[in-house]
Amino acid sequence: MQTLHFILALLLFLTLGAGLWRAVVGPTAADRMLAVQVFGTTAVTITLLFAQAFGNAALRDVALMFAVLAAVTAVAFVRRAWSEVGVDDDSE
Amino acid sequence: MDTLNLAQWVFDSLTGTGLLWLAWMALASPQLIRAIVIFVAFGLLMALTWVRLDAVDIALAEVAIGAGLTGALLLAALAKLTAAQTEISKSDHRPRDGRAVRALRQLPAVLMFLVAAGLVYSVLSLPPVSSGLSVEVDANLGTSGVENPVTAVLLNFRGYDTLLEIFVLLLALLGVWSLGGLPPQRVAPAGPVLHTLAVVLTPVLILLAAYFLWAGVKGPGGAFQAGATLGAAGVLLQLAGWRPGPGFARVHWRLILVAGPALFILVALFTIVAGRHLLEYAPEHAGTLILLLESGATLSIGLTLAGLFFGERPDDGYDNDN
Amino acid sequence: MTTETLYALVGVGLFILGLYALFVRANLLRKILAANVMSSGVFLVLVALARRTGTVAPDPVPHAMVITGIVVAVSVTAFALILMLRIAMKTGQTELPDTWSE
Amino acid sequence: MTPSDYIAVPLLVSGVMFFLAGSAGLLRFPDVYTRLHALTKSDNVGLGLIVAGLVVEADSWFVVGKLLFIWLLVLLAGASVANLITKGAMQRGTRMWTR
Amino acid sequence: MEVIITTFPWGVVLILVPLFGALSCFMWPNVARYLALSTAFALVMSVIALAVRLITTGSYRHEIGGWGAPLGIELFADGLSLLMLAATAVVGFAVTVYSIGYFPNRQLLRFLPIWFLLLAALNALFLSGDIFNLYVALELTGLAAVALTAMSGGRAALIAAMRYLFATLVGSMSYLLGVVLIYHSFGSLDFMILAERVEASPATWSALGLMSIGLALKTALFPLHFWLPPAHASAPAPVSAALSGLVVKASFYILLRLWLEVFPAGHSLIPGEFLGALGVCAIFWGGLQALRATRLKLLIAYSTVMQVGYFFLVFPLATVVAWHGVLFLLLSHALAKAAMFLAAGNIIYFAGHDRIVDFDRIAQQLPMTLAAFALAGVCIMGLPPGGGFIAKWLMVQASLESGQWWWAAALILGSLVAAAYVFKVVGHSFTQTTVREKTNVVPVLMEWTALALALASVLLGLVASWPLAWMEIGGVFAGVPAR
Structure with a gap:
């Protein structure tokens, strides 16, 4: 059972790789923010699977921290990476 | 398997x-x-x-x-x-030859290779098993007041390192403030979606900080992780367009900033005056003292990290010339 | 090649990569990134070798040292970034004028 | 293979399948909006399935609560960030892909 | 009273008082001046109390947190650290008094908290017996020094501060990697335990090499000195005094500790001669650049590069007399160089610039400042009765005894070059410029501080027997060959 979680986590590395490829190639800044968002979600999942694979409950705290900090980093990207254009980001 | x-x-x-x-x-x-x-x-x-x-x-x-x-x-x-400056070249990757002649450009590469070879050889030559200080830590963990060995080392066995290190953070903020103001940055006002995200996420972050602070006694967590979560809450608020008002900064800002370092010094003075060694907690009080120090440190670290993201001294009556 | 030595060697690689980029790259922001990579490398060596205790639990002292190191690294990075901004405001460039001036 | 595994394994495997489908979309789709759409949908469902699988295997209610809380946070963050990115991209004139 | 002094842990007071001073200056800005003066005075008093304790009861170790050496951190005070702490306290007090007159109010409020954190970091560094604790103290010192250098806000100062920041960062990181290799080889971070456990292995040589390069970069030894002249020249005068007088010596002090206690067998690997040769290059390169310098503060900064060359001459000699000479040189150079920079600060405050050729009757208008500069020059040059003379005399004696006469030749030639650039400045201070520029009055307190420091560095030679005796406390030179 333990190895299944570990192998599933390895598979998720492919998603990380895809996100990274999009981050490197991504034509627009939006693609890069998308990539950062993918990193966050995938990291949360990998850490949850590790928590089950290693049987270490503390890893769920790491996943919790990942979830929250990925959101803050993604918002930082949206609010700062585009600011050089200075257009209203999302006012109606 | x-x-x-x-x-x-x-x-x-x-x-x-x-x-x-x-x-x-x-x-x-x-x-x-x-x-x-x-x-x-x-x-x-x-x-x-x-x-x-x-x-x-x-x-x-x-x-x-x-x-x-x-x-x-x-x-x-x-x-x-x-x-701040208009002509930042989008891809400023042009090799910097300047006065560095071609031969000289290879010097760092050769130097790095030698250093790398030396390091790899010495890392490989290290003994395969060495228990380091883990035996001593486990032996004294009982009287350290916390169960998590890392928190025990950080706050009790090597508490003096943490004392100096909290002052490094405060020093970074004082240094940033002494550099004066930054160009006013025109950022668009936060829309409803970002506003609700900030309103929902900030209390969650603050709760998480308290949780990590409490979890640090038994398992992974502690003052620095909790402080960083508080700092992330401060960063999120600033991203959502919140700026510290003039009234806010005058007293609270300084009081919270100084809380962690001042608490550490008071505990240090208390242990010295009580005739013990520096930062030597009595085993029965160790747990509470460590938690007290950690909560003070969490507040200061959180506010310092948010202040570092803010990047300049808030206008709190002390004018902010650049 | 146990896990410890693998990650320790990766740490050495990161240290060298960061050091080289710090020398060669002219852009200040990239130098600051290189400094972060360098410190991550040193911390990786420190923690990787801490797992050689022969027991399940690794040696906690290097972990405490690395947490102290990470906080020091973030405060130095924050200060360096604001200093870079001040230089960009004063000189209009994000590079030191002459890297080889004595 | 305990009875709970019979439920957990398919959930976990399908969850990872969703993730892989999402990353396929990330690579193949022509413009930002379709990639965003693909990702926020499939990754959240993928995470939901994996969390469901882990909840089945969890041994205490506190862990179940924490797992669901994490999933809720990722949903909240994912949805709002996707919205922010879309609005920002539209305002900066990133063209939609048309056949 | 006697019992209290000899049992109270003064080392801890020396660390907590400046930290408390920094916090109080930050919290109560309108009384910052008086807090600063009382903190600096308290530092001088506690160093005297520490000296009394060390002289009566010898070196002592303070186990922080009550844990033993391998697990906890230990503070270790002996003759070597006493001398450095004394220099820090005296120069610290003088610079604090000077800065109150030198800085306008707003800049003073920014200066004081960072300044006391720098003093606390230096005291923590001189007292620490743990190599990782030394890394944290080094970072605190480096960051504080960079923040103070960048404080004047000018274009040159900011660029110099950024280059200084990267230099000190690389230095700390390579030192830390050395600490990592040492810890994972011998399982301890404490000097005393490492002294017993360290033996030759590839990890030890790499650690020794990394730590030496890192610390030499932070001490600005010749090829790695590129960051020092712009940083010390463009920093505000009191900051330059502290940088050249104290901060440069902090990393050299760690190198001394490592070579004396942890790596005694290190001499065979990196021959002392290599470091000695770099020292000689530093002497002549620093002296040449000082002679060419057109600005006074740049001249003094290059003089520091030259003096660092003298420090590194101790490694090829490595006899007890040589160690005494270099320690005495550290002490006298701290006082003299600080006095020189404060005098330069007075001239800048008075004339608004420090271009040596445009000095306008400095001798008549600033007699005390010129006297301070000249007296400090006497000590730097090595003329009796200055402290520099005693130090150089000991080092020349050591080099002749060990038959390596060329180090003595470098020392004496260096003194000639030092004399040349001091007289260049003193000479120009009697000249007169055709056009009268607007000058402002220098507060008397600032002139007196500069003069007091210069007098201290000169009179140091007369009372040389005390410091030379105090160096022996704690037997740090036990393992060093006498001849």
Whole structure:
């Protein structure tokens, strides 16, 4: 059972790789923010699977921290990476 | 269970090459925005490496400070940079030959290779098993007042390091303030979606900070991880357009900033006056004293990290010339 | 090649990569990134070798040292970024004028 | 293979399948909006399935609560960030892909 | 009273008082001046109390947190750290008094908290017996020094501060990697335990090499000195006094500790001659650049690069007399160089610039400042009765005894070059410029501080027997060959 979680986590590395490829190639800044968002979600999942694979409950705290900090980093990207254009980001 | 070892070996080699490749990509990519994205990915992979090396405390700290806050700081700096000077070349990757002649350009590479060879040889020659100080830590963990060995080392066995290190953070903020103001940055007002996200997420972050502070006694967590979560809450508020009003900064800002360091010094003075060694807690009080120090440190670290993201002295009556 | 030595060597690689980029790259933001990569490398060596205790639990002292190191690294990075912004405001460039001036 | 595994394994495997489908979309789709759409949908469902699988295997209610809380946070963050990115991209004139 | 002084842990007071001073100056800005003066005075008093304790009861170790050496951190005070702490306290007090007159109010409020954190970091560094604790103290010192250098806000200062920041960062990181290799080889971070456990292995040589390069970069030894002249020249005058007088010596002090206690067998690997040769290059390169310098503060900064060359001459000599000479040189150079920079600060405050050729009757208008500069020059040059003379005399004696006469030749030639650039400045201070520029009055307190420091560095030679005796406390030179 333990190895299944570990192998599933390895598979998720492919998603990380895809996100990274999009981050490197991504034509627009939006693609890069998308990539950062993918990193966050995938990291949360990998850490949850590790928590089950290693049987270490503390890893769920790491996943919790990942979830929250990925959101803050993604918002930082949206609010700062585009600011050089200075257009209203999302006012109606 | 050789499939598990095989899977772990695949994971290790993937992460190892991934780290080196990401670091190289981040440092060599022409556009700065791409470098920062790849650097955030590098920080994330670093956190997964800490998880793999059974260093869960460090994984927490790396996620909060390494990938989260450092990424936000870099982005804020890049945004202010493009605002501050117009002609930042999008891809400023032109090799910098300047006065460095061609031969001299190879010197660093050769030097690095020699240093690398020496280091690799010495790392490989280290003894395969060495218990370091883990035996001493386990022996004294009982009287340290906390169960998590890392928190015990940070706050009790090597509490003096943490005392100095909290002052390093305060010093960084004082240094940033002494550099004077930054260009006023015109950022669009936050829309309803961002506003609700900030309103929902900030209390969650503050609750999480309290949870990590409490969890640090038994398991991974502690003052630095909790402080970083508070700092992330401060960063999120600033991203959502909140700026400290003039009234706010006058007293609270300084009081909270000084809370952690001042508490540490008071406890230190208390132990000296009581005739004990510096920072020597009586075993029965150790747990409460450590928690007290950690909560003070969490407040100060959180506010300092938010202040570092803010980047200049808030106008609190002491004029803010640049 | 146990897990410890693998990650320790990756740490050495990161240290060298960061050091080289710090020398060669002219852009200040990239130098600051290189400094972060360098410190991550040193911390990786420190923690990787801490797992050689022969028991399940690794040696906690290097972990405490690395947490202290990470906080020091973020405060130095924050200060360096604001200093870079001040230089960009004063000189209009994000590079030190002459890297080889004595 | 305990009875709970019979439920957990398919959930976990399908969850990872969703993730892989999402990353396929990330690579193949022509413009930002379709990639965003693909990702926020499939990754959240993928995470939901994996969390469901882990909840089945969890041994205490506190862990179940924490797992669901994490999933809720990722949903909240994912949705709002996707919205922010879309609005920002539209305002900066990133064209939609048309056949 | 006697019992209290000899049992109270003064080392701890020396660390907590400046930290408390920094916090109080930050919290109560309108009384910051008086807090600053009382903190600096308290530092001088506690160093005297520490000296009394060390002289009567010898060196002592303070186990922080009550844990033993391998697990906890230990503070270790002996003759070597006493001398450095004394220099820090005296120069610290003088610079604090000077800065109150030198800085306008707003800049003073920014200066004081960072300044006391720098003093606390230096005291923590001189007292620490743990190599990782030394890394944290080094970072605190480096960051504080960079923040103070960048404080004047000018274009040159900011660029110099950024280059200084990267230099000190690389230095700390390579030192830390050395600490990592040492810890994972011998399982401890404490000096005393490492002294017993360290033996030759590839990891030890790499650690020794990394730590030496890192610390040499932070001490600005010749090829790695590129960051020092712009940083020390463009920093505000009191900051330059502290940088050249104290901060540069902090990393050299760690190198001394490592070579004396942890790596005694290190001499065979990196021959002392290599470091000695770099020292000689530093002497002549620093002296040449000082002679060419057109600005006074740049001249003094290059003089520091030259003096660092003298420090590194001790490694090829490595006899007890040589160690005494270099320690005495550290002490006298701290006082003299600080006095020189404060005198330069007075001239800048008075004339608004420090271009040596445009000095306008400095001798008549600023007699005390010129006297201070000249007296400090006497000590730097090595003329009796200055402290520099005693130090150079000991080092020349050591080099002749050990038959390596060329180090003595470098020392004496260096003194000639030092004399040349001091007299160049003193000479120009009697000249007169054709056009009268607007000058402002220098507060008397600032002139007196500069003069007091210069007098202290000169009179140091007369009372040389005390410091030379105090160096022996704690037997740090036990393992060093006498001849």
